[in-house]
Amino acid sequence: MLELLAPAGSMEALTAAVQNGADAVYLGFGDFNARRNAKNFTEADFAAAVSYCHLRDTKVYLTLNTLLTDRELPAAADLARRASDLGADAVLVQDLGVLRAVKQAAPDLPVHASTQMTVHNLDGVKLCADLGMTRAVLSRELSAEAIGYICDRSPIEIEVFGHGALCMCYSGQCFFSAVVGERSGNRGLCAQPCRMKYGWGGKPDGYPLSLKDSCMASRLRQIRKLGVTCLKLEGRMKRPEYVAVVTRIYSTLIKEDRMPSADELRDLELAFSREGFTQGYFDDKKGPQMFGVRDEKTPEPKELFAQARQSYAQENQRVDVRFYAMVRPGEPAQVGVEDKDGRVVTASGPVPEKAQNLPLTAEQVEKQLSRTGGTPYRCAGVKALVEPGLNLPLAVLNALRREVLEGLSQKRQELPKRRTGEYKPGVRYEDPVGAPRLTVAVRRASQLSSDLLNQTPAILYVPAQELAEHPHYIKNLSRETKLGVILPRIIWDREWEKNREYLEKARELGATEALVGNLGMARAARELGFTLRGDFGIPVFNAQSLKELKRLGFTSATASFELKLAQIRDLSKAIELEAIVYGRLPLMLTENCIIKNRTGACACEGENTLTDRKGERFPVVKAPGCRSEILNSRKLFLADKPEWKRCGLTYARLLFTTENPWECVQALERYRDGSTWSPSQFTRGLYYRGVE
Numbered sequence: 180m181l182e183l184l185a186p187a188g189s190m191e192a193l194t195a196a197v198q199n200g201a202d203a204v205y206l207g208f209g210d211f212n213a214r215r216n217a218k219n220f221t222e223a224d225f226a227a228a229v230s231y232c233h234l235r236d237t238k239v240y241l242t243l244n245t246l247l248t249d250r251e252l253p254a255a256a257d258l259a260r261r262a263s264d265l266g267a268d269a270v271l272v273q274d275l276g277v278l279r280a281v282k283q284a285a286p287d288l289p290v291h292a293s294t295q296m297t298v299h300n301l302d303g304v305k306l307c308a309d310l311g312m313t314r315a316v317l318s319r320e321l322s323a324e325a326i327g328y329i330c331d332r333s334p335i336e337i338e339v340f341g342h343g344a345l346c347m348c349y350s351g352q353c354f355f356s357a358v359v360g361e362r363s364g365n366r367g368l369c370a371q372p373c374r375m376k377y378g379w380g381g382k383p384d385g386y387p388l389s390l391k392d393s394c395m396a397s398r399l400r401q402i403r404k405l406g407v408t409c410l411k412l413e414g415r416m417k418r419p420e421y422v423a424v425v426t427r428i429y430s431t432l433i434k435e436d437r438m439p440s441a442d443e444l445r446d447l448e449l450a451f452s453r454e455g456f457t458q459g460y461f462d463d464k465k466g467p468q469m470f471g472v473r474d475e476k477t478p479e480p481k482e483l484f485a486q487a488r489q490s491y492a493q494e495n496q497r498v499d500v501r502f503y504a505m506v507r508p509g510e511p512a513q514v515g516v517e518d519k520d521g522r523v524v525t526a527s528g529p530v531p532e533k534a535q536n537l538p539l540t541a542e543q544v545e546k547q548l549s550r551t552g553g554t555p556y557r558c559a560g561v562k563a564l565v566e567p568g569l570n571l572p573l574a575v576l577n578a579l580r581r582e583v584l585e586g587l588s589q590k591r592q593e594l595p596k597r598r599t600g601e602y603k604p605g606v607r608y609e610d611p612v613g614a615p616r617l618t619v620a621v622r623r624a625s626q627l628s629s630d631l632l633n634q635t636p637a638i639l640y641v642p643a644q645e646l647a648e649h650p651h652y653i654k655n656l657s658r659e660t661k662l663g664v665i666l667p668r669i670i671w672d673r674e675w676e677k678n679r680e681y682l683e684k685a686r687e688l689g690a691t692e693a694l695v696g697n698l699g700m701a702r703a704a705r706e707l708g709f710t711l712r713g714d715f716g717i718p719v720f721n722a723q724s725l726k727e728l729k730r731l732g733f734t735s736a737t738a739s740f741e742l743k744l745a746q747i748r749d750l751s752k753a754i755e756l757e758a759i760v761y762g763r764l765p766l767m768l769t770e771n772c773i774i775k776n777r778t779g780a781c782a783c784e785g786e787n788t789l790t791d792r793k794g795e796r797f798p799v800v801k802a803p804g805c806r807s808e809i810l811n812s813r814k815l816f817l818a819d820k821p822e823w824k825r826c827g828l829t830y831a832r833l834l835f836t837t838e839n840p841w842e843c844v845q846a847l848e849r850y851r852d853g854s855t856w857s858p859s860q861f862t863r864g865l866y867y868r869g870v871e
Contacts, residue, residue: 181403181410181433184240184338185426188415190220191491193228195423196237198491200430203238204228205271207415208262210367211243211255222261229266230592235555236498238268243281244293245367246274246720246739248746249604256284256602263288266594269314272296273351273365276723278310280602287597289313291338295351295365296698297716300672301329303699306731308334314408316340318349319393320770321671322463323401328672330406339402342425342447343413345390345457347373348767352668352716355766357741358811359795363870365718365741373767374472377789379777381796387773387789391471394447394456396439399432417451420484423491424450449480460770467776496557500587502548502580504563506531506539512571514548514579516587524586526579534570541565547576554584605726607751610827617850618757618832620665620694621843622800624649628840634847635659637830638712640694643667644803647684656689663692664709666700667803668716668768674804675703682707701731710734715759722751729753735829740764740815744866748826755829760817761846762834763798763810764864773807774799781805798837810836816861818849823866 185196187206196204206228207219220228225241232239241262247255255277259270263285270288272278273295281290291314292298292307299318307315314336317326321339330337346353356370357363373388395402395410402410410433412425428443439447448455454471503515512528531539541563549558616637621627624645632639635657643664646653656662664685670678682693686707693709695701696716705711713719713728713736720739728736735755738747747758774787787799795812802808815834817823823831833850835843845856 181399182408183426183430183433184409184411185422186343186412186415186417187228187422188219188417189419190224190228192415192417192419192422193231195419195487195491196426197232197235198495199423199427200434200497201237201426203240203268203409204232205240205242205411205415207242209254209258211245211247211251211258211277222265225262225267226265233266234498234588234591239266240291241267241270242293243277244271244273244295246363246365246718246741247277248742249721249723249750252276252280252604252721252723253602256280259288260284260599263597264594264599271316274718274720274724275310275727276721278312279723279727282311283600284602285597286600287595292316293351294318294340297349297351297668298699299325299349299697300670300675300699301332302702303697304329304333304335304337306698306701314338316411319345320349320460323398323405323461324463325671325673326402326407326461327405333406336408337406338409338411339407340393341395341399341402341410341412342429343392343417345393345460347388347390347769347771349669349770351718352768353766354741354764355809357865357870358764358766361865361868361870363741365739366870368871376792377797379787379789381790381794383790383792386470386472387776388767389453389472390469390771391453391455391457392451393458393460395458395461396429396432396444396447398458398461399429400436400438403433418484419491420487421450423487424483427487427490446483449483465771469771470776494553494555496551496555498555498557499559500551500556500584501559502545502561502563502583504544504548504561504565504576506544506563506565506569506571508533508566508569512575512579514576514583516580516583518587518591522587522590524583524590526582526586528571528575528579531569531571534568538568539565539571543573544576547573548580550577550580551584556584556587604722604751608753610748610752611755611829614824615757615826615828615831617847618830619835619843619847620762620832621645621835622837624652626835626838626840626843627652628844629655630844631840631847632656632660634844634851636833636847637661638663638692640665640692640832642803643678643681643685646688646690647681650684650688653688661692662688662690663694663712664690665694665714666696666704668696668714669770669802669804669806670697670700671804678803679703679707682709695733698731701733705732712757713737715740715765719750719756722753725750725753725756737832738828741865741870743869744822744826746869747828747866750827752827752829756827757830757832758823758826758828759815759834760823760831761815761850763814763836764834765808766797766811767807767809768802769807769809771807772805774801775805800836811862813860813862814858815864816858817863817866818846818857820863
């Protein structure tokens, strides 16, 4: 049966989820999770939560799904070890360095790939399996067809989101909150910029980035048939009553294998919605109908939430057990209980006496043992052997029932026997000597000019499709410049055939390097003979990530631009490290084409600019696969600063997006100290101020 995974932002929310039928809950323990503003659990709370859940046949998944610095990794590894010792059933991670630390400190604790890893194709799932993960949480943007294709071929469990808020950007690829507000979504403090007002034509008069909540209540049969293991409900920041309502409805629908009623759909909408719900991604029907906002004046559904509170104010029996009893002359009375996992507890009572009046019957024994009210246990059957003519007080049977259930509870809450280890950061690698070599990445082949190529950047990165379709732009490329292809950060399985053609063409044109922005693209690039270089879409926030990428065959990686320059300098660099030092930083990568949503037609090649409430203008450009990419309003500019040259970088990248060919040349000359050019407006990014 489809596992139902519910959010637990507090102990009350956890109780609400369990008592309303959740098969598993996910929660944060400490500060290293993607909802740092939730009421995350202390160690004592976590221990109590695991005991509470395991007693009631509910699994507990720890969220450790944020990017962490080298200074934070020891504490995170220790947290994972303690969580494993306390009985956590799995841990969710995003950061490859965190994965490496968890495997050292808690080698027997199962690991799930968080949706923050942007796992969205079969190769990505297979790589998660190669990394030792037992489950992958797929990107929320995938259609039923795409999910089914992965499930049919996946070597590990697949989890999908079923209900709740949808991020506008692919999870793990959003930098909007960090770059604009210094609160990193990848660090668990998203400021939700997609819920703010934006507009076209200079007027922030709408909400083009605010998606409705997802609601898969009417798609549960289809999801189960696709082969999905687990359905996740979003909402660790939501109140317990919301958790109770949503969990109860989804649990009921899964168990009864039916469609939702009109009343159930109404209750879901009353609990929380943004002008209704959407199934657009699952149905592969994107567009403006998927968008909506929350009316903050919407009154609280007091009656619904009062009923919800009642649903978890008392114990709801959910653990099936079977009782056994034997009452024979001259022998102590025996009572046993067994749960579905084969745990058995027995107890002995007094020797029954010969009946003077009415003898004890099997029916009376069954009736007494089945009285499990006030406990998590539901009697699924009693098998009683009672020989005739005997008497045993009913109070004795009640006491024996309580004794075996207490014993069973203790067994169900026993901590697993797991190995523990020690996190070891390992050897430190020396930084390369000298200033980094300059690399150039363009968005369009037409940005390349002879003047640019004549400056012989160390590596020239061109999008695979652009290079394949416009090879004449590189005819003057120097042999001193390595030619690289930029792979899209998102390639669905149905898009692979065309992208493989682009890569093969690029290889024929002399490309040797592949800039890989998602782990799901690594295998194909490696099979075609490319040197693997990690792009910013594979986040590098600590030295352990670099070690893991080295193990996976990467020659270089790109430092997260959410790091300070000082933090980049302090990284132990197991492989060559590159950093973006110029250009419009990418803020969002969206499956919904917001340009088409606006115009009703494809209009990617024109100038499209979103304006926020502060008057900042964010270019929106076409991304591969008819997707949209939102770029920062200001260009990153560091040419007049010396610190980027002293960070131990092998390469420093100039990222050209909206620049014309002349601007590209001017920027490259400036970074070579050959001019005084600078953008009219620019930012230092996060390299000095950092993020929370």
